[in-house]
Amino acid sequence: xxxxxxxxxxxxxxxxxxALFILSGLRTRSRQASEYGFNGGYTxxxxxxxxxxxxxxxxxSFMGLAGMFYLKGYFAMAFVVGWTGxxxxxxxxxxxQIRRFxxxxxPDFVGFRYESDSARTMVACISILITVIYSVAQFRGxxxxxxxxxxxxxxxxxxxxxxxxxxxxVVSGTLGVARNxxxxxxxxxxxxxxxxMLLTRKLGYFWLLPQFGYGAAISDLQQQxxxxxxEPFSTVSLFHWMALCFTLMFGTAGxxxxxxxxYMVPGIRDARWGVVWGLFFIALIYWSAPAYGVLGRxxxxxxxxxxxxxxxxxxMVILSAVSNAGLPLWVVGLxxxxxxxxxxxTVAGMMLTGSASFSxxxxxxxxxPTASETDKVYAAKGFFLILAAVVMVLTLKPWxxxxxxxxxxxxxxxxxxxxxxxLGIWWDRANAPGVIAGMLSGVxxxxxxxxxxxxxxxxxxxxxxxxxxxxxxxxxxxxMVVVSLLTTAPSESIRRFLARDVHDCSEx
Amino acid sequence: xxEHDEGYGISILKPRGTSMRSEVRVIRLVxxxxxxxxxxFQVFVYLLEVNYSELLLNELTFFNLPIHFWLTGQFxxxxxxxxxxxxxxxxxxxxxxxxxxxxxxxxxxSRSREGx
Numbered sequence: 001x002x003x004x005x006x007x008x009x010x011x012x013x014x015x016x017x018x019a020l021f022i023l024s025g026l027r028t029r030s031r032q033a034s035e036y037g038f039n040g041g042y043t044x045x046x047x048x049x050x051x052x053x054x055x056x057x058x059x060x061s062f063m064g065l066a067g068m069f070y071l072k073g074y075f076a077m078a079f080v081v082g083w084t085g086x087x088x089x090x091x092x093x094x095x096x097q098i099r100r101f102x103x104x105x106x107p108d109f110v111g112f113r114y115e116s117d118s119a120r121t122m123v124a125c126i127s128i129l130i131t132v133i134y135s136v137a138q139f140r141g142x143x144x145x146x147x148x149x150x151x152x153x154x155x156x157x158x159x160x161x162x163x164x165x166x167x168x169x170v171v172s173g174t175l176g177v178a179r180n181x182x183x184x185x186x187x188x189x190x191x192x193x194x195x196x197m198l199l200t201r202k203l204g205y206f207w208l209l210p211q212f213g214y215g216a217a218i219s220d221l222q223q224q225x226x227x228x229x230x231e232p233f234s235t236v237s238l239f240h241w242m243a244l245c246f247t248l249m250f251g252t253a254g255x256x257x258x259x260x261x262x263y264m265v266p267g268i269r270d271a272r273w274g275v276v277w278g279l280f281f282i283a284l285i286y287w288s289a290p291a292y293g294v295l296g297r298x299x300x301x302x303x304x305x306x307x308x309x310x311x312x313x314x315x316m317v318i319l320s321a322v323s324n325a326g327l328p329l330w331v332v333g334l335x336x337x338x339x340x341x342x343x344x345x346t347v348a349g350m351m352l353t354g355s356a357s358f359s360x361x362x363x364x365x366x367x368x369p370t371a372s373e374t375d376k377v378y379a380a381k382g383f384f385l386i387l388a389a390v391v392m393v394l395t396l397k398p399w400x401x402x403x404x405x406x407x408x409x410x411x412x413x414x415x416x417x418x419x420x421x422x423l424g425i426w427w428d429r430a431n432a433p434g435v436i437a438g439m440l441s442g443v444x445x446x447x448x449x450x451x452x453x454x455x456x457x458x459x460x461x462x463x464x465x466x467x468x469x470x471x472x473x474x475x476x477x478x479x480m481v482v483v484s485l486l487t488t489a490p491s492e493s494i495r496r497f498l499a500r501d502v503h504d505c506s507e508x
Numbered sequence: 509x510x511e512h513d514e515g516y517g518i519s520i521l522k523p524r525g526t527s528m529r530s531e532v533r534v535i536r537l538v539x540x541x542x543x544x545x546x547x548x549f550q551v552f553v554y555l556l557e558v559n560y561s562e563l564l565l566n567e568l569t570f571f572n573l574p575i576h577f578w579l580t581g582q583f584x585x586x587x588x589x590x591x592x593x594x595x596x597x598x599x600x601x602x603x604x605x606x607x608x609x610x611x612x613x614x615x616x617x618s619r620s621r622e623g624x
Contacts, residue, residue: 074576074577088538088539088542088592091595212572215577218574219574232576269600283585283588427520428519495518505518
């Protein structure tokens with residue numbers, strides 16, 4: 001939906017939203033400094049939930065999911081189930097236990113649990129790789145929005161998007177802006193649901209709960225235009241659906257920026273209930289996202305607009321649906337602001353974490369062992385710019401839609417970090433050689449379809465690039481178990497720590 | 509996660525201690541509910557599509573939505589929230605019981621010392 005002109009009103013809404021975040025962040029910072037000290041504010045279970053949800057919401061959830069529904073119909077439900085079901089795994093298997101380890105990052109956790117600097121460095125490298133892939137999805141979202149807002153083509157929009165991201169991070173860092181995640185979630189949910197309610201009302205469907213109201217649009221599409229949404233597995237096999245769904249779930253429980261929410265929560269009980277609230281807030285978006293895809297299709301069919309299989313158009317369906325419905329421009333501006341907010345906060349957070357990981361886990365260990373604290377700060381800043389440049393170049397020619405790009409990051413996390421954490425917490429015999437062999441296998445499995453997929457189609461069928469952890473994660477777990485059993489057991493101290501501090505093994 | 513005879517033997521397949529055993533039992537129940545719901549719904553939808561054609565899937569609606577959209581897109585996320593809430597309720601009660609147990613142990617311990 002490229003328009004040759006600058007969209008002034010939506011642009012003003014987007015700029016106003018960022019100004020609001022910066023002002024609110026400055027206020028939050030001063031309040032935390034005066035009331036809570038350096039530990040930050042205690043926000044309660046709903047606050048933790050809002051933080052989990054806003055941390056989670058990215059361009060993939062805000063824009064990509066609706067695009068997948070628009071293009072692939074029921075297949076996109078695998079994203080809904082995968083991105084919510086993963087939190088069940090996270091809660092029951094990891095949330096409390098991670099907190100008991102008392103570490104601050106994924107490399108910290110793995111380095112401590114497996115007593116290995118090599119494993120620690122490896123996790124840092126994998127985390128950075130995940131950051132790069134995930135950030136490409138966010139950059140693509142930002143670039144598509146920038147392209148529409150400024151009326152420019154995709155390639156210059158990518159460069160402009162990268163400049164905006166770097167500038168905003170530098171401004172926020174210079175001013176010391178704290179992230180107000182409750183406000184951010186509030187903005188996300190309002191900018192996503194309000195336009196959808198207006199859209200459903202315009203069509204005369206049940207607009208108070210558009211999450212159910214869009215059902216009538218599915219039958220209208222079928223009856224009036226012969227478009228069938230009722231053959232869920234006609235184009236995609238049941239195996240492929242399951243593979244994607246479970247990959248996303250394993251990946252959710254292995255993504256470093258998701259796990260990071262649990263390292264420093266004030267209390268285990270609040271952390272657990274925070275997951276429930278977070279899942280509810282996330283589900284509010286996911287219950288609604290299919291409606292945009294379905295209504296987008298319906299408006300196109302009614303307007304005689306030919307269906308486009310172009311991934312760029314599909315990723316922009318939330319905007320085009322509202323635009324084709326003839327709703328006021330400020331409504332489209334709201335959606336653009338929400339999408340920009342979701343993508344920007346995710347990419348900024350991940351790239352800053354990736355840079356910190358480089359400067360503390362890789363730079364002083366592999367590149368410059370004598371690095372001082374000042375050197376590490378410069379290394380982090382330099383690496384942030386390198387990351388932004390790499391991500392920008394990759395975004396110029398992305399390998400899929402926003403949700404598909406993000407799914408690759410989930411596959412990598414599901415094949416590497418998820419098994420490392422799972423066995424690290426629940427099996428005291430897992431050791432450093434086991435986790436290193438397992439994570440190497442995981443990286444290989446993730447990228448195998450790209451390496452040999454053309455020559456061996458069976459590899460691409462069994463391990464689709466976006467869905468490889470369904471088979472990959474169990475294989476990696478087996479590799480970890482076998483290698484661990486064939487090598488020396490971990491030290492007595494770490495096994496005692498697991499038994500006494502992580503799990504309560506006492507007999508009453 | 510195989511059994512082994514040395515060390516502390518922490519394993520989700522062979523939990524040790526009263527507290528860990530009961531926690532793992534609940535985790536298994538939650539994960540069973542999680543796995544069964546996902547697999548069973550998709551197999552159900554697949555069998556409906558294969559055996560009864562798209563017409564039936566179109567006819568079967570719930571809350572205005574085709575049954576497969578409702579089951580997967582609306583109910584499953586809600587079910588995950590319910591599972592997480594149930595797990596938390598149990599964990600809250602479990603941690604209170606554990607605390608009671610450890611307090612009783614402490615009191616008994618101090619009484620027996622008093623009697624010596």
